[in-house]
Each structure stands twice: as structure tokens, then as C-alpha cells.
Amino acid sequence: MAGDVVIGLSRLLAGVRPWRAPGAFRRHGLTLATLTTLAARNYPRDIALIDDDGPITYAELDRLTREHPGGERIAVREPNGRAFVAAVVAGLRANADVVLADPQAPAVEVGSQRAGCRGQVVVMTSGSTGTPKAVDRKISVTQAVPIATLVRRLPLQRGVPLVVTQPFFHGFGVGFLALGLVFGMPVVVRRQFRPDDVAGFLRDHPGAVLTGVPPMLSKVARTGVEVPLAAVVSGGGQLHPVVAERLTKAFGPMLFNLYGSTELGWSTLATPAELREAPGTIGRPAAGVRLAVVGDDGRTVRAGAIGHLYVGGRLAGRLADSGDLGHRDSAGRYFVDGRADDLVVTGGENVFPIEVENVLLGHPAVADVRVTGVPDEEYGARLEAHVVRRSPVDAWELRRFARARLSPAKVPRTVTFVAELPVTPTGKPDRRVT
Known part of the structure; x- marks a missing residue:
């Protein structure tokens, strides 16, 4: 993983170029506010976003974010698009905590206590197994270490469309929005993506990067589209081996499987080679992340045995129960066998x-x-x-x-x-x- 850290952070630093706006970096840290400011300096005329209202450049997107709302903790309930970015960045520039909320769901209590001494993004858990709850997500330079694995492994390049089918109000979505800003990639979103819409865009843009949760990716593959892509990134849920096979057939052998959670952040990444060798794997831990499979007695279990999947790293600190049951094989690859409560x-x-x-x-x-x-x-x-x-x-x-x-x-x-x-x-x- 040392290579991931050196190469990944070098690529990240080359993309961010914090020296272009040192004041913003000192004031806000590594947040969407800083990334938007720097992207406008680094790629002013490049397309930043393609949403339902059409394309918008990085410079134009930056100019939308100048009106600062009041309050120390605000909720943003915008669908994917420029209005979401403008609202989040404006709040962060005002040093407010910004809670990302589902625009179509009833309002939930987001609290009033600040996450820290300056504005932070606060994401909600997905609610797939219970009531969504707010999770403060502080971003710092040291917490970029796990991201170094993604940056090294994924083909993120300036000008390559990044199709984000998952919502921005979730950690998986806003994380790839941030990566798009870093690398000067036009982020393609819709207020509500339909599988046929995604397939149509991909047919017109071979070589794009596609991200999404397995159910959406599976529906896109079921449209019958077959076009080579730079990468397909599955995350936010269990990737069944059969679905992985369908995605590889549709888009080529460039499928990655990302495992993480709102509370614990990005934890593992399975590369295309690992998915070919061990279908269903979530891969190996990202740089700076520790994983362990623990039995009911609190002890680490042998390879092949199922236990509770514990994760530790920059966001989680000491090892914490992910809520998943899983195992690792003799090669050190990890697998999720299901939620403990399922x-x-x-x-x-x-x-x-x-x-x-x-x-x-x-x-x-x-x-x-x-x-x-x-x-x-x-x-x-x-x-x-x-x-x-x-x-x-x-x-x-x-x-x-x-x-x-x-x-x-x-x-x-x-x-x-x-x-x-x-x-x-x-x-x-x-x-x-x-």
C-alpha cells in the first residue's frame, strides 16, 4: 500500500494544486468549497458539470456560489445538479456545517451542534436497514490517505466524462463529485437518472467513467448497451458475481468494486483482476485502513471463516463493527456475506x-x-x-x-x-x- 500512498497522493496533489489558492485551503481545509475554488483556477473554461440545465464551466460554477446563507448548521435539500453544488459551497464558505438531505424525503432532524470549529459536510446514512441519521464527515489532508488508493487505481483523467448515477446527498455520490472537481472531469448527472438515459449517454461517449450502486448499474446493463468504458465503479451495496459478469460483458473488463459506509468512509477496493480471480470480493483494504474478521468471542477468525467485519482507519479510528458479516480468503481478499441483521x-x-x-x-x-x-x-x-x-x-x-x-x-x-x-x-x- 506504500505505492498507493506515494503515487495516489502525488496525483491528488497535482490535481488539486493547493498553491493556486492557499488562502482558501487555510480557511476551509480540503472541502468542496476549496475544491471548487481551485478547480475554477485550474480548469476555468473546462466543463465542470452536465446536468438537466446543460453544461456549465468550472468558472461559471464557482460564480454561482457567492451568496452565503446564514446560520451555523444548514440543510441542503437539492437534487443532483449545479444548485446542489452552489448551496453546499456557499454554506461551507460561510463556515456553516452543511447537512446533505434527501430532497424527496420528509424533513429529518439534523441537529444544531457544530461538527467542528469550521464548516464541515454532514452526510446522512442511507437508511437501508433503519432510520437515516446524520454523520459528521470531517475532511482533512490525513484523511485523504485512503482516497490515495482510489486515485492510483482508477483512470481519472481531465476531460473524461464522469457519469454519477448515485445521489450527491450520500457519501458515495458527493465523494465522486469531489474527485471530478479535482481532476477536471465533466460530472454528468440528472435530477433522476433513468437506465435508458445512462445507456444513451454512454453510447455517445465511449471511454467514460460510470459510477453507481449495483441495482442501477444492473438496470443499465439490462438495456442491452455494449460500449467500452474507462471504468465502472460499483459501490454502496452488494455486487453479486452474476451482476459483475453482466457489467463486464457490457462495458469491458474495467469493473471496480468499492466497499465502505457513511460512518467509516472508503474501506476497500477490488480491482478488475481481483474480481476475475475471486468473483464477489470487495478486495483489499485501502491505504491507511485496517480490516479484521472477528468471531463472537472477540478474536480474529481464520481465513475462510465467517465473522463480524471490523474496520479501522482515518475516519473510524480504532476498529469498529461495520454491521456486516464477512470473511477473507487465503490470498487476503475480503468478502461480505451479508448484513448481520439480515x-x-x-x-x-x-x-x-x-x-x-x-x-x-x-x-x-x-x-x-x-x-x-x-x-x-x-x-x-x-x-x-x-x-x-x-x-x-x-x-x-x-x-x-x-x-x-x-x-x-x-x-x-x-x-x-x-x-x-x-x-x-x-x-x-x-x-x-x-
Whole structure:
């Protein structure tokens, strides 16, 4: 990882060029406010953003952010686009804490206590397994160390379109907005991206970088688009091996799998080579990040054994429970086997829904699937599968397909066909809704 730090931070420094606006760097630190100021100095006439209102240059974007709101802690409820950037940067320049909120959700309590002595970005958790909550995200130079792994590994280059399908109000989205500002990449967003819109843009712009959560990326691949891209970055949720295979077929062997959380930040990155060698892996820890798989007794478990995935680093400090269960292989690659609270105990056997989903996704008629556990008087819980079909298939055939590949306890007792699967506002699978 030493190479990641040296090369990644060198690339980051060359892109940011903090000496172009030392005053902004001293006042605000490494925030969107500073990055916007520096991008306007570094790439004034380059396209910064392409949103529903068309393209806008870095200099024009910087000029939109001059009106400073009042208050020490403000909420920004803007969809992806220039208005979001203008509101966030204006708040940070006024040294306010800026809380990024879902513009389509009911207002939530964001608190009034400041995150620090100067303005910081405050992001909300995704709410995929509970109520969203605010998480103060302080950004400093030392916390750029894990980002060095991304910067070294990903082909981020000036002028290459960066298509961000995830919302800016989530850490995954705002993080790639920041990287676009650093490297002079036109960030392509919409207030609400549709898979056909994404596919159409990619057909017209081969060689772009595409980012998103697995459900959205899978839907884009299902449009039938096939075009070589510089990179596809999946994050914010479980990347099933079958979905990874579909993305590689559609866009070429340039798929990366990013693992992290709002609370803990970026933690691991799986490269295309690692995904080929070990489908489903989340890769190895980013620079400055520590991972451990810990048993119920608090001790690190052997390779191959499933335990609680603990993460530590610049954002998390000491090792903290991620809430995921996972394992590592003998080569040091890590895997997520499921959320600890998603584990289903049926007839005394532990079942991870992700394993069942992986199998059902292997059927050629299945486009998407969500497996959940529901109460059952006899078994304690039983598995239900909600399936989006690519082509005609019945429940009997899918259960037969599963029985040939899984133990009896892991075969869904019921299969329900639906047009779409529910997702959270950030696009992640919503396992609280069936």
C-alpha cells in the first residue's frame, strides 16, 4: 500500500494544486468549497458539470456560489445538479456545517451542534436497514490517505466524462463529485437518472467513467448497451458475481468494486483482476485502513471463516463493527456475506440471503431478485424470493433451479414476481420492504 500512498497522493496533489489558492485551503481545509475554488483556477473554461440545465464551466460554477446563507448548521435539500453544488459551497464558505438531505424525503432532524470549529459536510446514512441519521464527515489532508488508493487505481483523467448515477446527498455520490472537481472531469448527472438515459449517454461517449450502486448499474446493463468504458465503479451495496459478469460483458473488463459506509468512509477496493480471480470480493483494504474478521468471542477468525467485519482507519479510528458479516480468503481478499441483521435462521440453519440471490441470479430468466426471511410457525423463519423476470419463467422452475444448487433450508419456500424491487433514496436495496 506504500505505492498507493506515494503515487495516489502525488496525483491528488497535482490535481488539486493547493498553491493556486492557499488562502482558501487555510480557511476551509480540503472541502468542496476549496475544491471548487481551485478547480475554477485550474480548469476555468473546462466543463465542470452536465446536468438537466446543460453544461456549465468550472468558472461559471464557482460564480454561482457567492451568496452565503446564514446560520451555523444548514440543510441542503437539492437534487443532483449545479444548485446542489452552489448551496453546499456557499454554506461551507460561510463556515456553516452543511447537512446533505434527501430532497424527496420528509424533513429529518439534523441537529444544531457544530461538527467542528469550521464548516464541515454532514452526510446522512442511507437508511437501508433503519432510520437515516446524520454523520459528521470531517475532511482533512490525513484523511485523504485512503482516497490515495482510489486515485492510483482508477483512470481519472481531465476531460473524461464522469457519469454519477448515485445521489450527491450520500457519501458515495458527493465523494465522486469531489474527485471530478479535482481532476477536471465533466460530472454528468440528472435530477433522476433513468437506465435508458445512462445507456444513451454512454453510447455517445465511449471511454467514460460510470459510477453507481449495483441495482442501477444492473438496470443499465439490462438495456442491452455494449460500449467500452474507462471504468465502472460499483459501490454502496452488494455486487453479486452474476451482476459483475453482466457489467463486464457490457462495458469491458474495467469493473471496480468499492466497499465502505457513511460512518467509516472508503474501506476497500477490488480491482478488475481481483474480481476475475475471486468473483464477489470487495478486495483489499485501502491505504491507511485496517480490516479484521472477528468471531463472537472477540478474536480474529481464520481465513475462510465467517465473522463480524471490523474496520479501522482515518475516519473510524480504532476498529469498529461495520454491521456486516464477512470473511477473507487465503490470498487476503475480503468478502461480505451479508448484513448481520439480515441473517435468517430457518429450521436451525443459518442462511445468508445474498447466497440465495447469487444462485437465482444465475438463472437466465432472472433480471433481479431480493430474498428475505419472514416468520414461520414451524421453522421459525422461511425464505421468500421476490423476482424481476427477464423472460417468462414460473415459480416451480426457479425453486427447482435452486434445489439443484442449494441445501433444502436455503431454497425459498415462496417466489413472488414483481415489476421492480424497492430501493432506498440512495438506490440501495431496501430489505425492510417486500
